[in-house]
Amino acid sequence: MTSDAEPAPVRINATKRSRSEWIDLAFVPVILLVLIVALTLLSPFFLSARNVTEILLQAAILGIVSVGTTFVIVGGDLDLSIGANIAVSGVVAALVMTSTNNNVPLGIAAGLGCGALIGVINGLITTLLRVPAFVATLGTLVIGQGVALTITSGSSIGNLPDAFGALANANVLGLPALVWWMFLTFGAGYLLLHRTVFGIRTFAVGGNREAARLAGLKIDAIRVLNFVICGFTGGLGGVLLAARVQAAQPTSGEIYTLYATAAVILGGTSLYGGRGSILRTLLGVALIALLQNGLELLGVAYSNQQVAVGIVFIIAASSELIRRR
Amino acid sequence: MNRFGARTITKTFGPVVALDEVSFACERGEIHALLGENGAGKSTLIKLLVGAHQPDGGTLTFDDAPVVLHSPQDAIARSVAVVHQDYHVWPDLTVAENVIGTLPHPPQRGGLTAARTMRAQARALLDRLAIDIDVNRPVRELDAAEKKFIEIARALALDATFLILDEPTASLEQRESERVLALLERLRAENHGIILVTHRLEEVVRTADRATILRDGRNAGLVGRENMRGDVLVEAILGRPPDEPALPRASSGTPRLAFAGVRTREGAPPFDLTLHRGEILGLTGVVGSGAVHLVRALGGRRPLAGTLLVDGKPLLIRTAADAVRAGIGTIPEDRKGAGLALEASVADNIAFASLHRVSRFGFTDTRKRDAIAEEYRASLGIRCASIHAPVGSLSGGNQQKVLIARWLASGAGVIAIEEPTHGVDIGAKAEIHRQLAAFAEAGGSVIFMSTELRELLAIAHRIAIFHGGRLEAILPHHEATEARITAISTGITTETAA
Numbered sequence: 122m123t124s125d126a127e128p129a130p131v132r133i134n135a136t137k138r139s140r141s142e143w144i145d146l147a148f149v150p151v152i153l154l155v156l157i158v159a160l161t162l163l164s165p166f167f168l169s170a171r172n173v174t175e176i177l178l179q180a181a182i183l184g185i186v187s188v189g190t191t192f193v194i195v196g197g198d199l200d201l202s203i204g205a206n207i208a209v210s211g212v213v214a215a216l217v218m219t220s221t222n223n224n225v226p227l228g229i230a231a232g233l234g235c236g237a238l239i240g241v242i243n244g245l246i247t248t249l250l251r252v253p254a255f256v257a258t259l260g261t262l263v264i265g266q267g268v269a270l271t272i273t274s275g276s277s278i279g280n281l282p283d284a285f286g287a288l289a290n291a292n293v294l295g296l297p298a299l300v301w302w303m304f305l306t307f308g309a310g311y312l313l314l315h316r317t318v319f320g321i322r323t324f325a326v327g328g329n330r331e332a333a334r335l336a337g338l339k340i341d342a343i344r345v346l347n348f349v350i351c352g353f354t355g356g357l358g359g360v361l362l363a364a365r366v367q368a369a370q371p372t373s374g375e376i377y378t379l380y381a382t383a384a385v386i387l388g389g390t391s392l393y394g395g396r397g398s399i400l401r402t403l404l405g406v407a408l409i410a411l412l413q414n415g416l417e418l419l420g421v422a423y424s425n426q427q428v429a430v431g432i433v434f435i436i437a438a439s440s441e442l443i444r445r446r
Numbered sequence: 447m448n449r450f451g452a453r454t455i456t457k458t459f460g461p462v463v464a465l466d467e468v469s470f471a472c473e474r475g476e477i478h479a480l481l482g483e484n485g486a487g488k489s490t491l492i493k494l495l496v497g498a499h500q501p502d503g504g505t506l507t508f509d510d511a512p513v514v515l516h517s518p519q520d521a522i523a524r525s526v527a528v529v530h531q532d533y534h535v536w537p538d539l540t541v542a543e544n545v546i547g548t549l550p551h552p553p554q555r556g557g558l559t560a561a562r563t564m565r566a567q568a569r570a571l572l573d574r575l576a577i578d579i580d581v582n583r584p585v586r587e588l589d590a591a592e593k594k595f596i597e598i599a600r601a602l603a604l605d606a607t608f609l610i611l612d613e614p615t616a617s618l619e620q621r622e623s624e625r626v627l628a629l630l631e632r633l634r635a636e637n638h639g640i641i642l643v644t645h646r647l648e649e650v651v652r653t654a655d656r657a658t659i660l661r662d663g664r665n666a667g668l669v670g671r672e673n674m675r676g677d678v679l680v681e682a683i684l685g686r687p688p689d690e691p692a693l694p695r696a697s698s699g700t701p702r703l704a705f706a707g708v709r710t711r712e713g714a715p716p717f718d719l720t721l722h723r724g725e726i727l728g729l730t731g732v733v734g735s736g737a738v739h740l741v742r743a744l745g746g747r748r749p750l751a752g753t754l755l756v757d758g759k760p761l762l763i764r765t766a767a768d769a770v771r772a773g774i775g776t777i778p779e780d781r782k783g784a785g786l787a788l789e790a791s792v793a794d795n796i797a798f799a800s801l802h803r804v805s806r807f808g809f810t811d812t813r814k815r816d817a818i819a820e821e822y823r824a825s826l827g828i829r830c831a832s833i834h835a836p837v838g839s840l841s842g843g844n845q846q847k848v849l850i851a852r853w854l855a856s857g858a859g860v861i862a863i864e865e866p867t868h869g870v871d872i873g874a875k876a877e878i879h880r881q882l883a884a885f886a887e888a889g890g891s892v893i894f895m896s897t898e899l900r901e902l903l904a905i906a907h908r909i910a911i912f913h914g915g916r917l918e919a920i921l922p923h924h925e926a927t928e929a930r931i932t933a934i935s936t937g938i939t940t941e942t943a944a
Contacts, residue, residue, distance in 0.1 A: 312558065316558045316559060316561075317554075317557060317558055317559055318547065318552050318554055318559050320559075321539065321543050321547040321548060321552070321559065322548065324536060324538060324539050324543075325536050325539065325548045328536040328537065328538055328539065329534065329535070329536055331534075332533075332534035332535065332536065333536075333548070335518060335530065335534060336534070336548050336600075337518070337519045337522065337550055338548065391538075395536065395537075395538050396538040
């Protein structure tokens with residue numbers, strides 16, 4: 122009896138799942154592949170060593186902050202303040218350096234600390250005051266932009282020391298240090314999210330917050346920590362961005378506000394939390410960087426590049442709908 | 447600890463006395479059922495037993511000595527764990543991560559998860575429970591019973607001696623329920639104490655050693671193995687003998703609905719099926735049998751493969767609105783997700799399908815709406831603080847009554863329901879059955895899908911049994927028995943469709 126009754130439903134589920142899962146897994150890699158082939162055919166310059174380095178540099182800051190953003194999103198929250206975080210952290214690092222007679226380590230520490238502090242603030246607002254992360258970080262985004270403008274009086278802080286510039290621009294094994302910082306961040310993020318108990322708990326809190334609470338997990342502490350991780354990557358991004366041009370601009374981080382979240386979602390991490398991976402974020406970042414680079418090579422205006430990124434973002438988000446059906 | 451329970455425990459919420467000097471004790475090595483209608487105090491007692499609430503009088507007891515549990519974590523530390531009714535699993539984590547990785551102290555090595563140890567521990571635990579699931583699979587791929595297993599395994603990973611299970615089989619098919627019950631029996635043999643909260647009395651009769659019954663927040667009986675019979679339990683729960691609805695008589699003539707050459711899915715053989723005025727037609731079958739297809743198609747949620755005639759005229763249902771226009775009201779199984787606007791009031795939820803009747807020039811006539819709502823509140827016995835209370839604050843049975851009231855108010859001629867009384871207590875269940883019978887008595891037609899045999903036998907004039915996408919048999923009420931339905935729906939016997 123069982124042999125006759127059981128297999129039918131199982132089989133139905135299996136085919137349904139494998140198809141949608143296939144779409145989910147292959148979606149971004151296929152787009153990436155198509156993009157690479159198309160750009161190689163369209164522009165002989167595309168695969169040149171110089172352009173590849175250029176793409177990596179373009180992707181670096183976005184990659185670093187996207188790693189942090191992945192933690193927050195997997196944990197079921199959002200961080201829209203990341204752009205302002207980059208600006209404020211860079212400016213703080215620069216101000217500390219210029220006012221301490223070019224004390225580079227202190228400047229770097231101040232920038233990173235500032236980023237982490239913004240994370241703490243975001244975390245406390247969302248957990249203690251129970252403000253949804255979307256609203257809380259939208260608020261700190263606006264506040265951060267204001268603070269960056271205020272403490273710099275609206276102008277950029279230039280002439281930062283060469284030792285600071287080397288942090289991003291030194292040549293390490295043929296690539297600028299900035300690119301290595303990105304890879305390092307991805308590696309650390311991968312270990313933390315996918316190979317530690319903290320990572321499992323982050324998935325648990327994002328996947329089913331109530332169940333995590335009843336399982337005795339300290340969900341508020343886990344959420345705050347994820348905001349701090351995200352804030353820290355924002356600080357790192359801000360410091361490295363300032364180091365790259367040896368100047369800190371109060372408006373420098375703006376585009377990362379949405380691009381970081383876009384890269385994470387593009388990669389296929391669920392906006393609702395509980396499902397995703399650092400590897401997927403790497404793919405998402407690669408997609409945005411390639412898209413921008415390709416459009417630049419083809420001479421598309423910057424404003425239209427944004428339109429293109431937005432369209433791809435929406436298509437990618439709809440692929441999640443297909444998957445969830 | 448060999449005995450866990452509560453002695454003359456009292457709990458009040460404002461003016462409401464939820465529990466009034468209730469006593470209860472579960473021994474190791476027994477399955478102790480905790481029964482009662484919704485509102486009888488079961489949920490409150492569970493919350494007290496796991497330390498989520500503190501009693502106002504009386505005390506919890508370990509081996510008859512008073513004890514205080516300050517929080518669910520405290521209860522876990524004292525070997526008392528609860529498996530909640532909703533699925534508290536993480537679909538995107540693996541089985542091993544669900545069972546072991548989310549524990550307070552999972553195995554670690556050098557700051558990283560000791561993944562191999564974690565998998566080995568999970569596998570050892572599942573082996574002990576004779577559960578055959580690959581620990582590397584993401585939990586989303588498991589079926590409903592397996593997810594329940596994962597939750598139970600997790601509670602055991604917490605070293606629980608006493609396990610409280612809140613409606614573990616409420617959303618499971620019969621076959622899946624059997625697997626869960628078998629696991630509970632195994633845990634009993636391992637000398638765990640099992641506290642089983644359920645509305646499914648046949649499961650209690652089969653597995654429980656004792657049953658404590660609550661009614662209106664008080665002890666209403668302790669039934670031992672020797673008296674464990676359905677009628678005894680029902681009477682203790684209700685405080686009176688149950689009344690069975692009388693079956694109305696179905697009329698002949700042009701059928702209200704006629705399915706012609708319909709298939710449950712591509713490749714399945716086509717069949718015909720009719721629904722008359724005054725008739726209640728039950729559909730049944732295991733998951734994947736296709737039984738639910740017709741009900742969903744009537745609600746416009748699945749395209750119907752075949753022809754549907756309403757009062758002799760063909761009708762194509764593309765959306766839910768098409769169905770409503772044709773006088774077909776549907777009530778999905780997931781009434782919270784797909785049926786009700788939980789934040790909206792009882793009155794609004796009743797009026798949703800008949801807004802044309804309670805509005806003029808686009809404005810709602812609130813007095814008329816409220817009058818209609820009050821009428822159905824009285825006639826269906828909907829228990830709510832007020833018709834303006836959000837429908838989400840009502841119990842499952844009363845929510846179901848609101849949905850039935852919605853279609854009665856809209857003047858629908860056909861009601862199509864999936865699992866009419868899933869997660870509904872037996873008092874409300876009888877009420878819902880009576881209302882469906884009354885609706886049919888008044889000339890309405892009901893088509894419902896149910897996996898509950900007793901429900902099919904209680905209210906259906908005819909029972910259509912599906913197996914593997916095929917309509918295997920249509921049994922008239924007087925020919926249907928539990929054994930026959932089970933045999934046909936599991937494919938043991940096949941009969942030609944009548």
